[in-house]
Amino acid sequence: MSTTGLVNTAVLRTEFRLFRREPAGIFWIMLFPTLLLAILGSIPSFREADPALGGLRPVDAYVPVALLLGLIIGGLQGMPPTLTGYRETGILRRMSTTPVRPSALLAAQMTVLGAASLVSALLTLAVGRLAFDVALPGQPLGHLLALLLALAASLALGALLSALARTAKIATAVGSTALFPMMFTAGVWLPVEAMPDLMADIVGWTPFGAAAQALGEASAGHWPGTGHLAVTAGWAVLLTAGAVRWFRWE
Amino acid sequence: MAERDGRCARAPSTTTLTVMSVIDVTDLRKAYGGRTAVDGVSFSVDEGEIFGILGPNGAGKTTTAECVEGLRVPDSGRVRVAGLDPVADHDEVTRVLGAQLQESELQPKLTVREALELYASFHRRPADWRPLAERLGLTEKLTTRFAKLSGGQKQRLFIALALIGTPRIVVLDELTTGLDPRARRDTWQLIEDVRAGGVTVLLVTHFMEEAQRLCDRIAVIDQGRVAALDTPAGLVRRSAGATVISFTPSAPLDDADLNALPGLASVARKDGRITLSGTDDTVNAVLTLLARSRVTAHQLRVTDATLDDAFLDLTESPA
Numbered sequence: 001m002s003t004t005g006l007v008n009t010a011v012l013r014t015e016f017r018l019f020r021r022e023p024a025g026i027f028w029i030m031l032f033p034t035l036l037l038a039i040l041g042s043i044p045s046f047r048e049a050d051p052a053l054g055g056l057r058p059v060d061a062y063v064p065v066a067l068l069l070g071l072i073i074g075g076l077q078g079m080p081p082t083l084t085g086y087r088e089t090g091i092l093r094r095m096s097t098t099p100v101r102p103s104a105l106l107a108a109q110m111t112v113l114g115a116a117s118l119v120s121a122l123l124t125l126a127v128g129r130l131a132f133d134v135a136l137p138g139q140p141l142g143h144l145l146a147l148l149l150a151l152a153a154s155l156a157l158g159a160l161l162s163a164l165a166r167t168a169k170i171a172t173a174v175g176s177t178a179l180f181p182m183m184f185t186a187g188v189w190l191p192v193e194a195m196p197d198l199m200a201d202i203v204g205w206t207p208f209g210a211a212a213q214a215l216g217e218a219s220a221g222h223w224p225g226t227g228h229l230a231v232t233a234g235w236a237v238l239l240t241a242g243a244v245r246w247f248r249w250e
Numbered sequence: 251m252a253e254r255d256g257r258c259a260r261a262p263s264t265t266t267l268t269v270m271s272v273i274d275v276t277d278l279r280k281a282y283g284g285r286t287a288v289d290g291v292s293f294s295v296d297e298g299e300i301f302g303i304l305g306p307n308g309a310g311k312t313t314t315a316e317c318v319e320g321l322r323v324p325d326s327g328r329v330r331v332a333g334l335d336p337v338a339d340h341d342e343v344t345r346v347l348g349a350q351l352q353e354s355e356l357q358p359k360l361t362v363r364e365a366l367e368l369y370a371s372f373h374r375r376p377a378d379w380r381p382l383a384e385r386l387g388l389t390e391k392l393t394t395r396f397a398k399l400s401g402g403q404k405q406r407l408f409i410a411l412a413l414i415g416t417p418r419i420v421v422l423d424e425l426t427t428g429l430d431p432r433a434r435r436d437t438w439q440l441i442e443d444v445r446a447g448g449v450t451v452l453l454v455t456h457f458m459e460e461a462q463r464l465c466d467r468i469a470v471i472d473q474g475r476v477a478a479l480d481t482p483a484g485l486v487r488r489s490a491g492a493t494v495i496s497f498t499p500s501a502p503l504d505d506a507d508l509n510a511l512p513g514l515a516s517v518a519r520k521d522g523r524i525t526l527s528g529t530d531d532t533v534n535a536v537l538t539l540l541a542r543s544r545v546t547a548h549q550l551r552v553t554d555a556t557l558d559d560a561f562l563d564l565t566e567s568p569a
Binding site: 094 | 344348349351353355356359364367368371373411415
């Protein structure tokens with residue numbers, strides 16, 4: 001019976017509908033990263049090749065950053081308040097008295113936010129290409145792989161925060177606090193390519209720092225370094241394990 | 251209160267010998283961090299019965315209901331719903347049992363119609379939500395988001411969601427909380443109709459009028475234990491002052507004579523009016539006393555005590 005499975009299409013459709021009713025979520029996840037790229041790209045100096053970036057223009061370096069930004073916001077800002085709220089207000093509890101498992105809600109949230117993050121990524125790539133002449137990823141498959149691993153890490157981090165936060169208020173606060181270091185490691189303030197070596201090495205051990213480097217390599221046309229992919233994948237596995245370990249339905 | 255007695259007489263809807271119990275609770279115990287919530291509760295509910303769990307706040311009513319729904323794991327004891335274990339056979343139980351929970355909301359931006367359609371989709375043989383919504387006065391609110399509903403409207407939506415899977419058994423926790431008197435009466439009628447369709451109802455309440463009107467039998471739970479289990483009329487009968495006699499005597503009556511009445515439970519005097527509670531014997535003795543003393547009883551009223559009186563009597567804590 002499909003209703004007892006992890007994925008329930010009616011729940012998924014409902015969560016998709018509800019996501020569309022959250023203008024703030026749509027803006028921050030789907031539009032803000034591209035908007036940031038557009039603002040930075042409209043600064044003339046960002047369109048000039050920079051030797052510190054290995055000859056790339058800053059706007060080129062910011063495309064992978066903006067991609068990651070959408071994923072990070074989706075996982076950290078989108079998921080924890082929603083899921084914690086579902087638990088806090090008894091929505092998961094009510095669902096557990098029906099033939100549908102509350103895990104269907106978790107799966108639907110991940111699917112909707114994951115899809116929104118990927119749409120955000122496509123939008124960023126499109127605007128980068130059309131408005132600022134940023135080359136599309138030279139190694140598309142490697143790029144997609146790095147993107148999906150980063151998405152998995154972000155959703156897993158969101159799920160872990162949802163598991164640990166007791167109330168939606170705490171989840172929002174913790175999600176926002178975690179957002180800044182994650183954005184930093186992804187290179188929002190300083191692209192990883194431009195970081196001093198030591199800092200880049202340290203950041204390379206974080207989920208989004210490693211993902212940023214993998215995306216940068218794939219953008220330049222190389223298959224991403226196994227180390228970077230492994231670090232991001234490792235974090236995804238670790239964070240998922242933590243979320244599974246600590247998540248409570250009520 | 252002929253109405254109540256009549257209700258009891260027709261209570262067990264199946265008159266054959268094959269009445270099956272669909273909910274069986276045996277010596278259920280549940281504690282939360284050392285504090286005992288349910289302390290050895292046993293009862294069984296027959297198919298097609300409306301069974302009430304009545305008790306003061308914190309008596310263990312909701313915990314008992316949650317163990318039946320499979321939302322909580324009992325510390326010890328046995329719970330069976332349609333022969334199934336609500337914890338081990340949770341999936342099967344959700345197909346036969348509908349639950350209306352306390353303090354359980356919906357997504358704030360979900361509309362009434364979307365909620366009804368979503369929850370209907372969870373079940374194999376869902377009820378048509380349109381007549382159900384109409385019955386519960388939700389037709390005007392179908393496009394309203396959950397967060398914009400009033401307390402009573404939310405409550406009616408929860409009742410609809412509990413019934414939408416056409417369950418064999420429905421557990422209703424504080425059914426009419428937040429409903430105005432008219433909506434409350436409409437809801438009671440709906441529950442009676444649902445039962446008439448063969449559904450077994452477990453009703454958790456602290457509302458006497460509701461229990462008295464709907465329930466075939468009631469388990470009064472106090473401090474985690476079953477203090478009494480009987481029909482509403484039976485509960486009233488077994489309380490000490492089952493009959494209440496009140497009148498305004500034309501001449502003073504002696505206290506000693508009143509206190510000597512057989513079966514007397516209490517005497518009260520207020521504004522020249524005397525109110526006695528006791529048994530049928532007390533009634534006869536009062537009439538004899540009045541005749542013998544040549545006192546006329548103005549506005550003489552003899553009434554049954556209410557379930558309220560019985561409830562207070564039964565849940566008086568010995569502490």
